[in-house]
Amino acid sequence: MSNTVLFEVGLEELPARFIDDALVQLEEKTKQWLDDLRLPYDTIATMATPRRLTVKVEGLADKQPDIEEEAKGPAKKIAIDEEGNWTKAAIGFSKGQGKGVDDIYFKEIKGTEYVHVNKYTEGEPTKNLLSQFSDLILSLNFPKNMRWGSRQLRYARPIRWLAALYNDEVIPFSIEDVQTGKSTYGHRFLGEKVEVEHADEYEMVLQEQYVIVDVAMRKEMIATQIEKLAQEKNWNILVDEDLLSEVTHLVEYPTVFYGEYSEDFLIVPEEALITSMKEHQRYFPVRAKTGELLPFFVAVRNGDEKHLDNVARGNEKVLKARLADARFFYEEDQKASIEKNLDKLSRMVFQEDLGTIADKVQRTIKLADALSDHLKLQPAIKKQVLRTAEISKFDLVTHMVGEFPELQGIMGEKYARIFGEDEEVAQAINEHYMPRHANGELPKSIPGTVVSIADKLDTIVGCFSIGIIPSGSQDPYGLRRSAIGILQMLDKQAWDIQLETLVNSAVKLYISLGLPNRSEEEVVQDLNEFFHIRASYLLKEEGVEPDIVEAVLANGIKHVPFTKEKAKLLASKRNDESFKSTHEALGRVLNLAKKTNVMEVDTELFENETEQTLYNTYLEVKQEYAASLSRHDAVQALKALGMLADPIHNFFDHTMVMAEDAKIKENRLGLLNLIATEIYAFADLNAVQWKQQY
Template sequence: MANNVLFEIGVEELPARFVDDAEMQLKDKTIAWLNEARISYNSITSYSTPRRISIVIRDIAEVQSTIEEEARGPAVSIAKDEQGQWTKAAIGFAKGQGKTVEDLVEKEVKGKSYVFVTKRIEGKPTKEILPGFKEIITSLTFSSNMRWGEQSLRFARPIRWLVALYGEEVIPFEIAGVRTSNVTYGHRFLGKPTTINDAEEYERILEENYVIADAGKRKTEILNGIKALEEENNYKIIVDNDLLAEVTNLVEYPTVFQGTFEEGFLKLPSDVLIISMKEHQRYFPVKSSDGNLLPYFIGVRNGNGTALQTVVKGNEKVLRARLADAEFFYEEDQKNSIDFYLNKLERVVFQEKLGTVAEKVQRVRNLTQQIAEKLELPNEATKHAIRAAEIGKFDLMTNMVNEFTELQGIIGEIYALNFKEENEVAIALREQYMPTHANGELPATEIGAVLSVAEKIDTIVGIISVGLTPSGSQDPYALRRQAAGVLRILEDRKWKITLEELLKLAFDLYDELDLDKDQDYQDKIYDFFKLRAGFLLKELGIEQDVVQAVLNEEIGNFNYSIEKAKILSNKRQDASFKATEEALVRILNLADKAESNVVNPDLFETDSEKQLYEQYLKSKQPFEFHNDKQEGLKAFEQLELLADPIHQFFDNNMVMADNIEIRNNRLALVSVISVLIREFADLTMIEWKQSF
């Protein structure tokens, strides 16, 4: 029988959002642990359900690999005395390695001789090492943890059983009062405790007890069930990937079913129905072939098909109650006006130091108007943007959003249209919250993008200005997501406006307010956005040193910063660029010594000085033209034209000449060229030599 290993952590039901990450952590940590322990294996398979996280290691080696290590000791000059005898330092080193001085050898490292010893580390039996896997389990991390009983261990949910098998033998250890065994547990209601004799039986035994351990197989089961219903009924089930992933991690043995609701509820806005089904009940909505919502929903039961109709009726009853509430709230909301809801905002606190939501609305309105003017939007678009900002939060006071918070913005759009607002205004009310997650959809309209940026910048500046900068995992106002959203919108819209210009609008607004602000809040906000910008650039595959070079001075036009970063990242890998890089970086390194930016051509003594200055004059205007138009490659080409004249300049001139006039003039020439280069990026921050 092959030596297979199984570890299973049985727990109370994990929140669905924890399951995938826990499985990935367990697999990654297991691989790292085995590699560090020098234990070879054939393959590793991980599993997860709401009640278990597990891993199977197939064909594991019976012993660790034996290795030979070379340890370096003191320099020979210290290891031997003048007579060539071993010193106490050498004897102590050898003894510490379990050897004698007779085992020492001399080797040269970078021109200096040292003593070395080679030692053989025999591999231990794997069986002796496996109990250490306990540390892998206790090292798993979750966004929130709990303790239970008198246990000191913090874990996502209480551990109820542990399976640890090496072949047929139980690997002994204990966690939080739970000892390892070879007994696993099936479905909470349909399964039973079952003994496992070999890891290869694991999936089969669980499936016999109504648990599909492989999350991928559970997802396939759900999709197959959905497809079968679609083919049978000739309709289209709307499968949201996030919801599918969540449902997959809510069940151990999925059975797909169809339920119905009264057609009368279809008079409600479709978004209301869909949110009610998806967010509150974890159902998949159903549409006809022409895209109209149908009075059906698709659910997934955690169990088999026994008494499924009873389950269907129970789910229909629950959904009917939710939709009846939604219908009541919707009808009640229509009895009031937008102004009615806006007045109620004056009694709702946004943040203790920042005042009410009504005051926030006024700030966002001011920012929206200024951004629209900076972008030179047409008068009609500016008017719509300002109106959208003025009524942007009215829906927060409606019964519908109070009950279904996920509908904020969506209800704003629906009700605004009901109240005869312009279509562009209504759409912006929904788009102001975009993107709703890291890679979420961005506003599709200019007005929506303006309002979204204004709303997010006001929140970020306001919250950080009163000392609530996010730290660690604490970010209750989701400022990181909002900052990333601002940057993504700037990249998407390609506005001719820098992030710093946008932030200054908010700073000027906040400086007029009588608030107890942090003295250095502006610097904190700049740094906060730089961290987010750096994160987004790294997601695009940009190296950290290139990120620092591009963002050193400011973020600027973020879409252009991305383009420059990509250009430099490509150049960084190009060995033929080495001479150009050396020239430009040499200019930057010397520029700080300049006392003036005024160049006097009459003081030039050599042709190379004249040629460099002439090339600078030729390159300056086209560089600034292309740089202003955010044409990165064309702008950088102008800098590359300076490389040869720069090399000639340094080869034929002593920059730090004895004549102070000549020296200062040459430094001034270096300085004006450095200004051009720094407008593109601080190339001194890039570790160019690593690439060549």
């Protein structure tokens, strides 16, 4: 017989951001719990509203399956003594299995007889096990916990009721004096306390009490109502997926409505209006079909359609105050100047040991200047780069960014235009914050990219210099995201610069300023490892397998797009039959080259023609190979290395590398080491798990 089990934890309103993770935990932990109890089931469904977390299990078996198993004990010679009596080992084993020595029999395993008993364990009835679910409820983790009253329990929010049903029977347990029962609570204003007579009726009972407990259904209701409203009004309603999910977790019975605000507010940059609506009020902005922002908003009420006009007017009043603040800030900010704002940056602390924002700007200017010189930028573009770096943070002291931190850079671009800066500089001020999030938009312009790299590099190197290194989930300065952003920008631009050059340049700057409290060697090592992990992550995101990732990063990240090209080329060679001879030859060189540090060759010590041929081929290949590397042409570089394959095979066929004469041995190893150095410049080919089938 199949059964339905329901567990509902009733709470004070949960923060919306807690709910998705709580549902994932609830499902995974319930699966594990049932598996540990050996209870077969058909489906697990998790549900939630701001006031409850619920799990429902359908098709649950009546009892655990009975278990019949054969238990193996000690060897016969240990189980029976010289007189033929059972030893303590045999008696103890049988007792431990709930049996007696009369139940023992012997089975031969690999020529030795062992004690065995047949063990039968009757399955426990399901209803006797379900009260243990209280432990699972208490095991849920939340970003923040609280205590309430005189209780000792720390939980996301106070637990107000517990519903627990096995079909129509209450599953008895309590948490902090809250006892389980059949009762649940409907909508805070439209519903009431009700009894759930059977676990199967749970969703229906709550729907009658104005609670849509299924998250997906609630989300679909909101999306459908928004779409209907958009069609009726011929609007384009901006439905941000994150906002839609958040609003879904803020309501129990959703009803969509719209309101309006004065067109006078449209003089404020639309980014500020949208941010105010979305971030502060959880409203959906509205655009015309032609794209311009309209003075309307769409919101979701936690309730039915009654008195929606009053609800809309109330929301309009609140939004009007918000937008009035935004307009005031916008107008006040324009009364200042970029220079006055820059003066204020010297009073804003970036980090205690790294100085003020003004100090950070000066370091960013120096790094942007050095990068511009390395890239040989035209004077006009370099001038834009340096001006961008100089004023990149001026908007941080504006009223608008103070109220809406999400608009840093965006308002900088707006105000830079108003204050008469070049269009390229204004755009670059916004772009230097990019990418703002994982897989976010990258800067399009050269000034924006250069300053973005310089700014992020300053933050990373600065933090590492004073020992602030991300660990676990702790990354308060977003260093991981910044590092990935730098690598993505270098990949996109394909500039002729190596990652290590950038890092070393920044470290040297910090040393010249006397800022690090750690040694240069430690800082560089930690930074290289840090970027190595980020580069590995990006390559794996591109579908490159881990062994190839390690192969191409073995000698550093270097030129980012070239490293990526090498990785993809090696991946294509993994199953290439024609590449077998090359990878075997180069691999043998790498293996033997590890036995020496010698990097010189004396041709007078050559004893056979294959040595001379290999050396001559190496000299011929080296120039073309170096040219291919400098052009970042992975295909030609690997083809050049491939020209060494036959001479290498001939060399090994006719030459004893580990000769008895020490000078000859070292000379031969030195030749292999020269070749190995060139191979490593491409990749550590021995790190690749070659998959050719022979």
